[in-house]
Amino acid sequence: MKFDIFELVGNQEKVMDLILEGIKKAFYLLITFDPEVMKITLLSLQVSGTATFVSLLIGISIGVTIALSKFPGKRIVVSLINTGMALPPVVVGLFVTIFLWRNGPLGFFGILYTPTAMIMAQTVIATPIVMGITLAAIQQLPQKLRLQILSLGATRLQMVWILIKEAKLPLLAAVMAGFGGVISEVGASIMVGGNIKGYSRVLTTATVMETSRGNFDIAIALGIILLLLAYFINLILTQIQQRERPR
């Protein structure tokens, strides 16, 4: 294999050209509000946003409950949750698909290849992440804090709410981790969503499709748009996280 410096430089140029093309394309698609790209982006936000929201409800409530209780086998449950944080999304996608098949146990819902199915799969992926981080966040609060709150006359529910507020920094990190995990997810989304144009196509699945078709400039453009989307959402969340601190 001969080492040709010109070829190497030439290749770098080709790659840079490609990326530049992609950036230009991304700009163009955004500035002109290209309808298909807008639809795809909005759907990404809706699906991942809903999934993150549901996973917050489930993850925080269960995470807080487990963190505050004592029961035999607690350690096993906690390690299961921690393992769940590393669930491979494609495996989740596969299992959700099998469940949602027409002839599968949940087939009568008829929601395979719909955004709802994508929300379901993404919720399954995000929930352990949120749960695990919530667990750790609540457990690292001083033990006596619970007693202090109870001694101020709080009901158990009020106590839980105050503890959640005390842990708001790591909990917001949990939100960002959950959202980050699903907005960037593609394997499960393709399997359960079907990447149907105008219906269940999101930024990640569209990127894969354009790549497999060889349309690299569009693929890079979509990738850049996805990055921008993720950045802006996290900017908002970080603002909330850091702003709540009094001087």
Place this chain on the structure above:
Amino acid sequence: MVDSTPILEGRNIEVKRGGATLLNIPSLIIQKGEILSLIGPNGAGKTTLLQSLSYLSKPLQGEIFFKGERVNSNHSAFEYRRKLAMVFQEPLLFDTTVFNNVASGLKIRRMRRSEIHRVVMEQLDRLGIGHLSQRSAKTLSGGEAQRASLARAFAIQPELLLLDEPFASLDPPSRESLIEDLERILRQTRTTTIFATHDRLEALRLSDRIAVIKQGEIVQIGSPEEVMNHPIDEFVASFVGVETVIKGRVVRGSGGTFVVSVSGQEIEAVGEAHLEEIVTLCIRPENVTLSIHASKEATSARNAFWGKIAKITPLGLYQKVQLHCGFPLVAYVTNQSLQDLSLTEGKEVKASFKATAIHVVRRQEK
């Protein structure tokens, strides 16, 4: 008409954990308006007792009566908890402003915003931290934070205040200043207070009654004078600051006094005792006088012994002098006296104390 029902009564409180009995209190009665200290070494069970009394952790066995009513179900426990407030050794403030911290008990009770503002500022001023109301709780010094924690407790106007070693983590000037303020507020508000500490001087200063706790049991409970001057056994004695605790045998006695032989020396004490009985003599160091002259004057101190100074330890306002006069004896002298008498380690001095200053502990079968 004075209500004779005690504000709080605990009966047969028992707490066991992992086979060990952490607390065993057959009875504890607290009157409204009194300040009771729980003193004892670390691990004696003071914290466990406070938590049991507050019903924050359910006692394994036993009953708590608040103003005559039994506290047991979740509802009555909750109602009871609403009437008390607890302050811990750590301030445990929330991650927000001082104002919001002090207001938290009130917000929990859903008080109106305008009312909250009035009450919170009042409490902050009372504890001298009004100027800190908008500061983040995390930026306070130890003393300031503990003041905030106390303000938070007082804001809800508790009928019962529980303090678990609240001054233990403070540096001496902060502690001194806070104890003063707390004393003033407690006397003003006449809040019933139960307060755990391992510092007997704090207890002595603030309490109406002192309970000495050892290994989960109350070994003695009474007024500070009772406990300090008439400790019921060596443990209590050493805990309340009786420095000289010596054992001896009664060799003779008559008419209200008796003589105890201790390491060859004879000490005269007042009270009743049987011949040949082994007794423990407790002598407070404040009651021991030192002189360097063989005095020909008759003093009313029946006991006088020559001894050599083994060690002198400065304790701030006074000095602790440990000497050996056949038996170990501890005396407190002022700095001035130390200078006047030119006391140094190794010097021979005469130590004297009255027979009436000796507290005799007779061996009692439990």
Place this chain on the structure above:
Amino acid sequence: MRITIWGALSLLFFLGLTSAQPQPKTIILATTTSTQDSGLLDVLIPIFEKKTGYFVKTIAVGSGQAMAMGQKGEADVLLVHSPAAEKKFVAEGYGINRRIIMHNDYIVVGSSEDPAKIKGMKSSSESFKKIAATKTLFMSRGDNSGTHAKEKVIWKAAGINPEGQRWYQQTGLGMGQTLNVTAEKKGYTLTDRGTYLALKKNLGLDILVEGDAILLNIYHVIEANPTKWPKVNAAGGKAFADFMVSKETQEIIRTFGVDKFGSPLFFPDAGKKEEELGK
């Protein structure tokens, strides 16, 4: 501040919900990635949906997976191009009304350097023999797609088993990606003309062998058998299949791609017999 957070969250939630409305009269169409990538369906499906009111979920996977979906009753109608497998599919009772729609052809492409010297050969199986003889790099899709199936037929005709040989690599990817890898590595591959034409500009691969009868790529539409799987949308599947063989649709197929690539991508064949095809 709190209100705005809650407001934003609820808004997002409801937005998410509305996007998840179940569609009335849905058909699941299982087809291949190359059919999807040609862009033909992007033209035909909206016309069909407008005409009939059905909502078509086009699931583009490899032929193998498409037929597997049909076997499980998870698709209502198939549009595939893997004749041998299709026949087996129908014989086993999974599909009914297998009808021919159109055809295009496969071509053998490679770099202009053409180390195995197969350019212009008339027989694809002979060209494959030469590639094997010179041990030049050959990229296979290796995913049980129609393309892959056709490729295996040619190897069989050539009497060669390339499996396991170092010059024979399987990507497991779609046609477009496989073409890119082939161009990158300067190898040979078998591709359908449609995908090649769509990517030709940036590829750098030349057409080396074409026109062999064996290279014909014939598309059929098959309806899922409702007696085997009662849950399939039999009426919908039939409606789509009928649409595909209709005169109007066939006309659209005939002219599809001409303005973009200069030549049509597909040749309509509804009503013909398989044996009649080819030149």
